[in-house]
Amino acid sequence: MQRKYDFLVIGSGLGGLMFALKAAESGTVCMVTKSGIKESNTNYAQGGIAGVVSKPDTYEKHIQDTLIAGDGLCDEKIVRMVISEGPKRILELIEFGAKFDKQANGNYDLAREGGHSEHRILHHKDNTGHEIQRALTEQVKNNKNIEIFENHFAVDLITQHHMGFTVIRKKTKIECYGAYVLDNKSKVVHTVLSKVTFVATGGIGNIYAATTNPTVATGDGIAMVYRAKGYIRHLEFVQFHPTSLYNANERPSFLITEAMRGFGGILRNLKGEAFMVKYDPRKELAPRDIVARAIDAEMKITGDDHVFLDCTQLDSKALIAHFPNIYEKCKTIGVDFTKKYIPVIPAAHYLCGGIKVNKNGKTSISNLYAAGEATSTGLHGANRLASNSLLEAAVYADRAAKHAAKRIAKIEINKNIPEWNIEGTSNLEEMGLITQEFKELQQIMSSYVGIVRSDLRLKRALNRLKIINVETEELFDLATVSQKICELRNAVNVAYLVIKMAKQRKESRGLHFTTDYPEKAMML
Numbered sequence: 001m002q003r004k005y006d007f008l009v010i011g012s013g014l015g016g017l018m019f020a021l022k023a024a025e026s027g028t029v030c031m032v033t034k035s036g037i038k039e040s041n042t043n044y045a046q047g048g049i050a051g052v053v054s055k056p057d058t059y060e061k062h063i064q065d066t067l068i069a070g071d072g073l074c075d076e077k078i079v080r081m082v083i084s085e086g087p088k089r090i091l092e093l094i095e096f097g098a099k100f101d102k103q104a105n106g107n108y109d110l111a112r113e114g115g116h117s118e119h120r121i122l123h124h125k126d127n128t129g130h131e132i133q134r135a136l137t138e139q140v141k142n143n144k145n146i147e148i149f150e151n152h153f154a155v156d157l158i159t160q161h162h163m164g165f166t167v168i169r170k171k172t173k174i175e176c177y178g179a180y181v182l183d184n185k186s187k188v189v190h191t192v193l194s195k196v197t198f199v200a201t202g203g204i205g206n207i208y209a210a211t212t213n214p215t216v217a218t219g220d221g222i223a224m225v226y227r228a229k230g231y232i233r234h235l236e237f238v239q240f241h242p243t244s245l246y247n248a249n250e251r252p253s254f255l256i257t258e259a260m261r262g263f264g265g266i267l268r269n270l271k272g273e274a275f276m277v278k279y280d281p282r283k284e285l286a287p288r289d290i291v292a293r294a295i296d297a298e299m300k301i302t303g304d305d306h307v308f309l310d311c312t313q314l315d316s317k318a319l320i321a322h323f324p325n326i327y328e329k330c331k332t333i334g335v336d337f338t339k340k341y342i343p344v345i346p347a348a349h350y351l352c353g354g355i356k357v358n359k360n361g362k363t364s365i366s367n368l369y370a371a372g373e374a375t376s377t378g379l380h381g382a383n384r385l386a387s388n389s390l391l392e393a394a395v396y397a398d399r400a401a402k403h404a405a406k407r408i409a410k411i412e413i414n415k416n417i418p419e420w421n422i423e424g425t426s427n428l429e430e431m432g433l434i435t436q437e438f439k440e441l442q443q444i445m446s447s448y449v450g451i452v453r454s455d456l457r458l459k460r461a462l463n464r465l466k467i468i469n470v471e472t473e474e475l476f477d478l479a480t481v482s483q484k485i486c487e488l489r490n491a492v493n494v495a496y497l498v499i500k501m502a503k504q505r506k507e508s509r510g511l512h513f514t515t516d517y518p519e520k521a522m523m524l
Helices: 014-023 059-069 076-095 128-141 220-227 288-302 316-322 324-331 389-410 431-448 455-478 483-504
Strands: 002-010 029-033 146-150 152-158 178-183 189-199 238-245 266-268 307-310 342-351 354-356 368-370
Touching: 002 014, 002 178, 002 389, 014 029, 014 128, 014 189, 014 389, 029 152, 029 189, 059 076, 076 128, 076 389, 128 146, 128 389, 152 189, 152 220, 152 483, 189 220, 189 389, 220 354, 220 368, 220 483, 238 288, 266 288, 288 307, 288 342, 316 324, 368 389, 431 455, 431 483, 455 483
Parallel strands: 002 029, 002 189, 029 146, 189 368
Antiparallel strands: 152 178, 178 189, 238 342, 266 307, 307 342
């Protein structure tokens, strides 16, 4: 069955929702989300959104903080663009209904996180992403030009590869015509055709055993663009959040926001020693890559499987008021953080690379745009500055929607697209095979491609992944298409790219640290 729209949006986080709202002013919009519309990385973002909204903060201070965190790989023009346009997008979020915490005098209660030189983080308690998701979701659901398909999975982008072109010449521009979309309830794959397709599928956290990402974060958009021969870069830069709640029985890992360290929390080993001073003069407020490596090193020194975050010396009423959800969550494992230390461990949290886009969110494939964690814009470089991600998604969704709107009248929907081919496939009885392959993948990535890497570890990871890749492709070719097999396929594709790009970077920079090349290479 074919469906035709002006815009197809894949993903329902901040980037997808904001793009949909703005694109709806210029045409019909189809939003596809593989779970419920609220299940996204945005919904789980605790800390907040960074922006220059009051003195003594300045754009230049925020720019320099971002450049320093990016460790020499940021595109300064992009950094300046995002940070200068960011406050306007924050104002739009407020106009859409998002509520950020204020002080008694009416000014915004701005937090400070690691790597920031000023208090500039707007937040809603400790569930800022949830509040933004709530506000934008309400707007999208009330927009008559937007049709939402929950529990629908984008299997592949439609390009010339699906029209009988087995070989595409290098000079031929690859074009996107929409996507093949699986209805998870009916198990039917629909052909969704569009003039413009927008990818906002989030990150890759679930290729690791421990992650703060929801289970939907399997790198789907990146993998689809990779298979469509789009340009992907910088996947070696995987950010591990230093502090997720240590609870072996829970997945995904519950995030203990960086704002708690900004509030005054102290990291201690199991002996009770404050150890960050050994690793960086900024101690708990050092950038995330430094803090994560420090915790990793401390755990290796002591042999312990976690460390502690100590907030017991802080004002208990203020602490609970700022972090009520974390307080309630910690109590479920018997920890009152006003009296006891919080057990924490690093977990895969954010990807700083992805689909390469220009300043307007355009990918290397015609009529395909992208934004958010699935992309590499040049803002984050080798390491994302805390709370810059929501800002980036908002700015790029706005830019992409405006740029696409100017072109939409000149684009025609391609009517010569074949239906999804199910010939030769059958229902897979051994679903346990997929589960087992996924667990093996996660173990490989966590063991060999984590916070600290080496050539030997990367080589072993690649050797093991090749076996999983062969087995996964065999399953995909034989089995009736399902979300589970597609997610495994996407995760394998993305894991391969992480390893490949990590092997190619012969230096330690930002989030990529290798014992074989511990020094930073000179930038050309």
